[in-house]
Amino acid sequence: MSQKPDKDKRKRQRKRRSKRTLTHAVTHIRLIEANPGKLEALERLAMVYLALCQHYVTHFCTQADPNSYTVPIYAKELSERWQRVAIQQAAGIARAFRTNRQNAYDAYLEDLADYAEAKAKATASGVPLDPKVKEPEFREWNLPELRVPAIQANANVVVLEPSEDSTFDYWLRISTLDKGHPLRIPVKLASYHRKALAGRAINTSTALHKRKGVWWLTLSFDENVSLQTEPRAPCVGVDVGIANFLTTSTGKQYGTFHGKLAKRHKRDREKRRRKAKLRACLRKKGVEKLPSTSSESSQRLGRHMRQQINRAINQMLKEHADARIIFEDLSVASMRFKARAMNAYLYASNLAHIPKQLAWATAKRGMAAHTVKAAYSSQECHRCHYVDRANRPDQSTFSCVVCGYRNHADHNAALNLSSRFGDQELATCKSKAEVKALLLQRHEAWKKKNGLSVVQPPAQLGLWDHPEASTGLG
Numbered sequence: 001m002s003q004k005p006d007k008d009k010r011k012r013q014r015k016r017r018s019k020r021t022l023t024h025a026v027t028h029i030r031l032i033e034a035n036p037g038k039l040e041a042l043e044r045l046a047m048v049y050l051a052l053c054q055h056y057v058t059h060f061c062t063q064a065d066p067n068s069y070t071v072p073i074y075a076k077e078l079s080e081r082w083q084r085v086a087i088q089q090a091a092g093i094a095r096a097f098r099t100n101r102q103n104a105y106d107a108y109l110e111d112l113a114d115y116a117e118a119k120a121k122a123t124a125s126g127v128p129l130d131p132k133v134k135e136p137e138f139r140e141w142n143l144p145e146l147r148v149p150a151i152q153a154n155a156n157v158v159v160l161e162p163s164e165d166s167t168f169d170y171w172l173r174i175s176t177l178d179k180g181h182p183l184r185i186p187v188k189l190a191s192y193h194r195k196a197l198a199g200r201a202i203n204t205s206t207a208l209h210k211r212k213g214v215w216w217l218t219l220s221f222d223e224n225v226s227l228q229t230e231p232r233a234p235c236v237g238v239d240v241g242i243a244n245f246l247t248t249s250t251g252k253q254y255g256t257f258h259g260k261l262a263k264r265h266k267r268d269r270e271k272r273r274r275k276a277k278l279r280a281c282l283r284k285k286g287v288e289k290l291p292s293t294s295s296e297s298s299q300r301l302g303r304h305m306r307q308q309i310n311r312a313i314n315q316m317l318k319e320h321a322d323a324r325i326i327f328e329d330l331s332v333a334s335m336r337f338k339a340r341a342m343n344a345y346l347y348a349s350n351l352a353h354i355p356k357q358l359a360w361a362t363a364k365r366g367m368a369a370h371t372v373k374a375a376y377s378s379q380e381c382h383r384c385h386y387v388d389r390a391n392r393p394d395q396s397t398f399s400c401v402v403c404g405y406r407n408h409a410d411h412n413a414a415l416n417l418s419s420r421f422g423d424q425e426l427a428t429c430k431s432k433a434e435v436k437a438l439l440l441q442r443h444e445a446w447k448k449k450n451g452l453s454v455v456q457p458p459a460q461l462g463l464w465d466h467p468e469a470s471t472g473l474g
C-alpha cells in the first residue's frame with residue numbers, strides 16, 4: 001500500500017472547502033391511516049420511546065456529558081438499536097440545552113459585571129446610580145420536557161422503501177416492540193413533495209412526529225453547492241437590528257420593524273388586551289366556555305416579520321452578490337438585548353431568524369459567509385477603536401468622544417464587523433472583558449500613531465436624530 005503524498009491531501013482538503021452540503025427538509029408528509037391497527041402499534045412504540053428519550057435527556061442535562069455513544073443504562077423493552085437512536089436524539093437535545101443555558105448564564109455574568117462597574121463609577125463620582133438600574137438576577141432554567149412524540153430515526157430502525165404499487169409512493173418500514181414483526185406504513189406524497197424530491201437521493205435519516213392526533217413524516221436530501229465567491233472578494237459587514245433589519249458596511253439599509261410591522265404589532269397587542277378583558281368579564285359572570293386566547297394573530301405577525309426579513313436578506317445579497325458576507329455571531333442572549341426595547345420574546349425569536357437565514361441564503365447561493373465576535377461592535381469607534389457607551393448619544397447615532405468620528409450607529413457597527421474578519425487576536429478573546437481590553441489597547445496605539453490631538457465632536461447634534469429610529473437598539 002502506498003501512502004498518498006501530502007500534496008494530494010492538500011488538494012483534497014481544498015476541494016472539500018470549495019463545496020458545501022445543504023440539507024433540505026421535506027416536511028408535512030402525512031401518514032395515511034390505511035389500517036388503524038398499524039398506527040396504534042406506532043403509537044405504543046412512540047410512547048415507550050418518548051419516555052426513554054426523556055430519561056436520557058434528563059440524564060445528559062444533569063449528570064453525564066451528552067455523548068451519543070453512551071452505553072445504554074436504562075433497561076427497556078426497546079431493542080438496542082432503538083435505544084441507540086433514543087440516546088442520540090436525547091444527546092442532541094441536551095447539547096442544545098446546555099449551550100443555550102450556558103450562553104444565558106454568561107450573558108448574566110456580563111450584565112452583572114456591567115452593573116458592578118456602573119455602581120463603582122457611581123460611588124467614585126458621588127452621582128447616585130439611576131434607581132431604575134437593578135442588579136441582574138439569574139433564574140435557573142427548567143430541564144427540557146418532551147411533550148410532542150417525536151422520533152429522529154436512522155436506517156437501523158426506520159427504512160423508506162419504494163412502493164411497487166402505484167397507490168403509494170413509499171412504504172415506511174419501522175421496527176417495533178414486537179421483534180421480527182416490523183410495521184409497514186404506506187406513504188403518499190403530495191405533488192409538491194414529489195416535485196421537491198424529484199431526482200434527489202433521499203437521506204436515510206427520517207423524522208416522525210405526532211401533532212393533533214396526526215402522524216407526520218419528514219424526509220430530507222442533500223445538495224452540494226460549490227462556492228462562487230472569489231478568494232479576494234471584498235468583505236461586507238452586516239449589522240442586525242430592529243430599526244433596520246440589516247445595515248451593511250457599504251452604508252445601505254434593508255428592512256425595518258418600524259412602519260407597517262410596528263403598526264400591526266400595536267393592533268395585535270390591543271386586540272389581545274381586549275380579549276383578555278372580555279374573558280375576565282365573562283368569567284366573573286360565570287360563563288363556562290370562554291373565547292380562546294390563542295395567539296393566532298401574533299403567529300401570523302411573526303410569519304409576516306420573517307417574510308420581511310427574508311425579503312431584506314434577498315435584496316441585500318442581490319446587491320452584494322460578489323462579496324464575502326461577515327455578520328455577527330449572535331447568541332439568543334444578545335438577541336434578547338437587541339429586542340429589549342421592543343419588550344418581547346417574540347421579537348427576540350424572530351430576530352434570531354436573521355443570522356440563521358443569512359447563513360442559509362448565502363450557502364444556497366454559494367456565497368462565502370463568516371460570523372465574527374459581536375462584542376462592543378456597536379460601541380467601538382471604527383476610526384480610533386475607542387470603546388465607550390458615551391459614543392452612542394442615542395440609538396441611531398455614533399459619535400466618538402475621543403476622535404469625533406460620526407456615522408449612523410448601525411453603519412459604524414457594520415464597518416467594525418467587516419474588519420473583524422480574519423482578526424485572529426480578537427477571535428481568540430475568551431470574554432467580553434478581553435475584547436474590550438484589546439480594543440482599548442488598539443486605541444492607545446492609534447493615539448500614539450496619530451498624535452494626541454483630540455478632535456472636538458462637531459456641534460452638529462441631531463444629524464441622525466429622526467423620530468423613527470429612536471426606539472431601536474443597535
Ligand SMILES: [Zn+2]
Pocket residue numbers: 381382383384385386400401402403404405
Ligand atoms: Zn474615535
